[in-house]
Amino acid sequence: MASALYIHIPFCPAKCGYCSFNSYSGLADLYRRYTKALCCEITEVGRGAGEERLQTIFFGGGTPTALPLEMMQQILAVCFSSFSVAAGAEISMEANPGTVDGDMLARLRTSGINRISFGVQSFVDKELKIIGRIHTADEAIGAVQLAGESGFKNISIDLMYGLPGQSGKSWQFSLEKGFSLAIRHLSLYQLTLEEGTPMADRVARGEILLPAEDIVSEMDGLTVQHTATAAFERYEISNYSLQGSQCRHNRIYWKNEDYIGVGAGAVSGRQGRRMRNADNPADYCSLMEKGISPVIWEEKLDREASFRETVIMGLRMTAGISLRSLEKRYGISVEEYYGDILKSLLGDGLLSCRAGRLHLSTRGRMFANRVMAELV
Ligand code: SF4
Numbered sequence: 001m002a003s004a005l006y007i008h009i010p011f012c013p014a015k016c017g018y019c020s021f022n023s024y025s026g027l028a029d030l031y032r033r034y035t036k037a038l039c040c041e042i043t044e045v046g047r048g049a050g051e052e053r054l055q056t057i058f059f060g061g062g063t064p065t066a067l068p069l070e071m072m073q074q075i076l077a078v079c080f081s082s083f084s085v086a087a088g089a090e091i092s093m094e095a096n097p098g099t100v101d102g103d104m105l106a107r108l109r110t111s112g113i114n115r116i117s118f119g120v121q122s123f124v125d126k127e128l129k130i131i132g133r134i135h136t137a138d139e140a141i142g143a144v145q146l147a148g149e150s151g152f153k154n155i156s157i158d159l160m161y162g163l164p165g166q167s168g169k170s171w172q173f174s175l176e177k178g179f180s181l182a183i184r185h186l187s188l189y190q191l192t193l194e195e196g197t198p199m200a201d202r203v204a205r206g207e208i209l210l211p212a213e214d215i216v217s218e219m220d221g222l223t224v225q226h227t228a229t230a231a232f233e234r235y236e237i238s239n240y241s242l243q244g245s246q247c248r249h250n251r252i253y254w255k256n257e258d259y260i261g262v263g264a265g266a267v268s269g270r271q272g273r274r275m276r277n278a279d280n281p282a283d284y285c286s287l288m289e290k291g292i293s294p295v296i297w298e299e300k301l302d303r304e305a306s307f308r309e310t311v312i313m314g315l316r317m318t319a320g321i322s323l324r325s326l327e328k329r330y331g332i333s334v335e336e337y338y339g340d341i342l343k344s345l346l347g348d349g350l351l352s353c354r355a356g357r358l359h360l361s362t363r364g365r366m367f368a369n370r371v372m373a374e375l376v
Contacts, residue, residue: 002270003055004252005083007038007075008263009064010281013099017132017202020194022265022279023062034264034281035071037288039078041262046082049260053086054079056249059093059113065100073111080112090115090154090248097143098135105143105150115247116147117156117185123177124170127163130208131191131199137177144181154245156185161219163191164199164208168218175226184245188223189238190216220366237316237360237368254317256310264294272306274299307332311358312372315351320359334358341374 011031012023057079064072079085092115093108105116122128123137135143140157147155159178161171178186193200193210202208211219232240236254239247252259261268261277264284268275277294278284287294301309307330314321323334335342345351350364350371364371 002049002258002260002268003052003086004249004257004259005042005054005057005079006249006259006261006266007042007057007059007064007079008061008261008266009059009067010034010062010264011066012061012063013066013096014132014134015198017130017199018191018193018197019132020197021062024281027281030281030285031067031071033285033289035067035074037285037294038075038263040288041294042075042078043082045260045262046079049083051084053084054089055086056090056092056252057085058091058249061094063096063099063119064093065095065104065108069104069107072108076111076113092117092247092249094119095143096135097140098133100143100146102146102150105147105152109151114152115154115156116152117158117187117247118143118147120144120157120178121160122163122166122170123159123174124166127166127170130164131160141177141181144183148182154185155181155183156187156247157181157183158187158189160189160191161223162211162216164203164210166211166215166219168215168222171219172222172226175222179226179230179232185239185241185247186227186232187239188227190219233318235318237365251317254313256306256313272301274301303330304332304337306330307337308376311375315358315360315371315375316368318359320357323353323356323358338375345371345374 008022010023011027012025015023015025091113093113094117097118097120118140120140121131121133123140125136128136144155144157157178159174193203199208203210227234227240232242234240235246236250239250258270259268260270264277264281265279266277275295276297278287278296284294307326310326310329311321311334327333342351346353349361350367352359352361360368360371
């Protein structure tokens with residue numbers, strides 16, 4: 001049985017130009033139907049969940065805070081009645097700063113949400129506008145402050161670099177602003193331009209320009225410099241936290257442990273199988289209403305494939321992977337399995353091995369994609 005539950009809310013007030021997530025704008029008419037279908041799926045999955053307690057619940061999207069509060073409370077109540085939830089479980093919600101107010105945040109907090117993660121992306125209005133965010137920098141700062149006043153102690157923000165029109169100086173400004181807020185967690189991502197998004201089309205037409213490679217390298221350097229001087233520990237390639245505030249839910253993914261996903265497009269990984277629900281929210285609702293499983297895709301991972309995934313995901317974490325635990329879990333030795341590939345990555349200084357744990361080195365983090373491609 002899994003100890004983590006992910007709940008997908010696929011709605012957004014507007015679609016950001018760079019977004020390739022399973023999210024949709026203009027579907028407010030579907031909110032009530034979707035909530036009902038979701039509650040139904042949570043109840044059904046909870047029935048087969050057994051005795052193990054949920055240690056984490058994560059509302060992601062999309063924009064969970066786009067859903068009216070009373071529906072969110074309904075979903076939460078069904079989670080608590082369908083699953084055994086551990087005392088002190090981490091219950092996270094992603095939020096768009098443009099969709100919250102003090103009353104909503106206070107009521108989310110008293111309903112049981114104890115961690116909130118704001119998609120801020122930048123503290124420069126010009127950059128927010130160009131990527132299609134619906135909020136301003138001041139609104140993002142205000143949302144973080146309101147969350148604190150509403151009783152949230154565990155607040156996270158996401159920021160992105162490599163945005164159109166962004167300079168090293170403006171990235172430094174966003175970083176400094178982020179660290180000046182009362183947050184305990186920070187996710188810092190480089191923008192990846194996904195094919196088929198409006199932003200990718202605009203870049204292809206030459207309407208907007210992404211920063212040149214040397215500017216992105218400068219931003220990388222600034223990120224390392226700023227995070228090293230803050231009290232935040234980098235515990236994963238893109239994630240930083242104060243002590244005791246690592247995201248417990250995401251750590252379950254990175255350790256390749258079992259998790260349950262519910263909602264449109266949600267993925268579950270359980271007992272060596274991976275399953276994905278129908279992506280389209282209306283299709284998802286129809287399947288649930290007809291009493292048909294919303295799972296539209298499933299694969300069984302064999303032992304070696306699961307082993308390789310655990311290696312790759314585990315290397316994302318600064319703590320790396322324990323060679324002994326891996327061998328115990330899969331009966332496979334990392335040294336024997338990867339042989340010369342491992343020797344070469346160690347020899348090139350991209351991986352390092354200390355006290356029985358394999359890590360990405362500082363240099364290895366810069367070439368993480370290359371390392372993962374060798375080990376996949
Ligand atoms: S708020 Fe997030 S999920 Fe929604 S469109 Fe923007 S990036 Fe995508």
